[in-house]
Amino acid sequence: MNGRSLDILIVEDEVLLATELEFLVEEVGCHPVGLAMSSDEAVALASDLRPDLALVDVHLRDGPTGVEVARTIHDDCGGVALFMTANVKRLPEDFAGACGVIGKPYSEHGVKTALEYLTICLTEDRAPGPPPVGLELSPAYARRWGVDERPAEPSQAEPQVGRQAAPQAAQA
Amino acid sequence: MAMLVTDASQADNPIIFANDAFLALTGYHRDEVIGRNCRFLQGPDTDPAAVEALRLAIAEGREAAIDILNYRKDGTTFWNALYLSPVRDKGGEIVYFFGSQLNISDKKRVEFELDDTRERLEAAVAARTADLTQALQQKTALLHEVDHRVKNNLQLISSLLLLQNRRVTDPGVKNSLRGMLERVSAIATVHRRLFQSEDVERFDVSAFVRDLVSDMVGSARRDDIKVSLDLERIDIAASKAAPLALVISELFSNALRHAFPPEAMDGRAGEILVRITRQDADFRIEIADNGVGAEPSASSGGFGLTIVQLLCQQLKARSETTPADPGTRVVVYLPINGVHH
Numbered sequence: 001m002n003g004r005s006l007d008i009l010i011v012e013d014e015v016l017l018a019t020e021l022e023f024l025v026e027e028v029g030c031h032p033v034g035l036a037m038s039s040d041e042a043v044a045l046a047s048d049l050r051p052d053l054a055l056v057d058v059h060l061r062d063g064p065t066g067v068e069v070a071r072t073i074h075d076d077c078g079g080v081a082l083f084m085t086a087n088v089k090r091l092p093e094d095f096a097g098a099c100g101v102i103g104k105p106y107s108e109h110g111v112k113t114a115l116e117y118l119t120i121c122l123t124e125d126r127a128p129g130p131p132p133v134g135l136e137l138s139p140a141y142a143r144r145w146g147v148d149e150r151p152a153e154p155s156q157a158e159p160q161v162g163r164q165a166a167p168q169a170a171q172a
Numbered sequence: 173m174a175m176l177v178t179d180a181s182q183a184d185n186p187i188i189f190a191n192d193a194f195l196a197l198t199g200y201h202r203d204e205v206i207g208r209n210c211r212f213l214q215g216p217d218t219d220p221a222a223v224e225a226l227r228l229a230i231a232e233g234r235e236a237a238i239d240i241l242n243y244r245k246d247g248t249t250f251w252n253a254l255y256l257s258p259v260r261d262k263g264g265e266i267v268y269f270f271g272s273q274l275n276i277s278d279k280k281r282v283e284f285e286l287d288d289t290r291e292r293l294e295a296a297v298a299a300r301t302a303d304l305t306q307a308l309q310q311k312t313a314l315l316h317e318v319d320h321r322v323k324n325n326l327q328l329i330s331s332l333l334l335l336q337n338r339r340v341t342d343p344g345v346k347n348s349l350r351g352m353l354e355r356v357s358a359i360a361t362v363h364r365r366l367f368q369s370e371d372v373e374r375f376d377v378s379a380f381v382r383d384l385v386s387d388m389v390g391s392a393r394r395d396d397i398k399v400s401l402d403l404e405r406i407d408i409a410a411s412k413a414a415p416l417a418l419v420i421s422e423l424f425s426n427a428l429r430h431a432f433p434p435e436a437m438d439g440r441a442g443e444i445l446v447r448i449t450r451q452d453a454d455f456r457i458e459i460a461d462n463g464v465g466a467e468p469s470a471s472s473g474g475f476g477l478t479i480v481q482l483l484c485q486q487l488k489a490r491s492e493t494t495p496a497d498p499g500t501r502v503v504v505y506l507p508i509n510g511v512h513h
Binding site: 020 | 316319320323324326327328330331332334335338353357360361363364367382383386387390391
């Protein structure tokens with residue numbers, strides 16, 4: 001859809017969420033390469049499959065181990081993790097090396113626009129604009145991808161709501 | 173007043189005079205004290221620091237006032253407000269030390285009791301504070317846990333609806349599932365927003381509307397519909413967040429899905445306006461479109477409008493639907509203080 005398509009590892013212990021997430025990943029033109037439900041599986045699959053992006057829930061089958069999974073993926077597997085959690089406030093300040101977070105409960109549309117946006121970020125190593133609603137970038141990746149860290153003024157965002165959903169707009 | 177005099181010129185500074193009051197205070201006979209150094213008044217519980225202060229004052233030949241625990245002949249103790257001063261001869265040499273003793277046991281007891289009471293109170297306050305801090309931590313942890321579970325379960329419900337929507341082919345069923353998914357998403361958006369502010373009791377309606385509208389317009393994939401928002405910041409009680417969110421979601425969805433049938437657009441751009449303002453004692457929430465006019469579709473519109481009516485009753489709000497020429501304007505008046513006058 002947007003140039004290269006990403007290989008995506010899903011790390012989620014809730015099987016219905018994982019299954020639906022696989023569909024969403026395919027629908028935006030990415031490849032779901034694997035599903036891990038525990039931290040061991042996640043690290044093993046990440047080092048075997050070398051995915052471009054890992055969608056990581058914080059609470060896995062073996063406990064709140066998702067943060068360490070993200071750190072290992074970042075430090076040892078050379079991959080990029082994105083948290084998907086209901087506990088955004090409990091994430092460490094450095095996001096354990098992850099590029100950002102999608103807060104649960106997320107919407108189908110929110111995940112799709114986030115994945116489309118991240119496809120561009122990861123392919124071109126810079127962002128096409130501010131992140132879409134529902135996606136929060138880590139400070140490190142916001143800097144790396146050249147996203148202005150000023151909190152978006154609501155008044156700026158308002159009139160363009162209808163167009164916000166199109167991160168593939170040809171600005172880049 | 174008990175008094176004594178010691179001879180500084182003799183070895184070990186012995187007592188050479190003691191008055192009757194001194195003997196009455198300490199319980200000794202005169203011949204038991206004359207010729208002895210005063211240290212026989214000290215005992216096991218006498219503070220060595222006080223003894224040292226006393227020794228230093230004598231060594232340096234200056235006067236001193238020291239509270240010290242002393243012992244009587246019978247072994248009982250008393251608090252002694254000791255005053256000590258050197259007596260010099262004409263050449264300035266110290267010849268005697270004069271000492272006076274005042275029994276201040278009663279005063280000391282009150283002091284100790286006060287100290288004791290204060291310490292007990294401080295300990296009790298510290299213990300209570302620790303209890304409360306722990307209780308608060310537990311409550312906060314519990315709140316986070318419940319919040320976490322609610323969000324995860326809403327995610328689960330959304331996923332179930334989405335998964336089933338992928339399976340079914342019947343347009344009517346698909347439409348119903350879509351409607352339910354939108355309603356669940358509206359509630360989910362409320363919960364995502366609910367604990368973001370510092371005040372968990374209040375809910376920022378404008379921020380919610382921004383999230384909701386962005387999501388619904390995005391998923392509808394209707395680039396030919398423009399949405400404008402005119403949102404004054406209003407906060408409502410958290411308990412009203414979900415019902416109001418459902419009302420706004422239904423009305424907006426209705427406009428988005430039914431006001432602009434693609435076959436009736438003729439290349440014209442559709443427009444939906446969401447405006448939130450305060451008007452007198454009400455929050456005024458307006459959703460207006462310039463579409464084909466109010467003709468609620470039988471499939472979902474009927475149920476959607478029923479939901480709006482029921483929830484308005486619950487919120488003690490009233491809604492007005494008027495033709496906007498072209499299109500439809502729905503205004504919900506939500507009383508700011510909870511009731512209509």
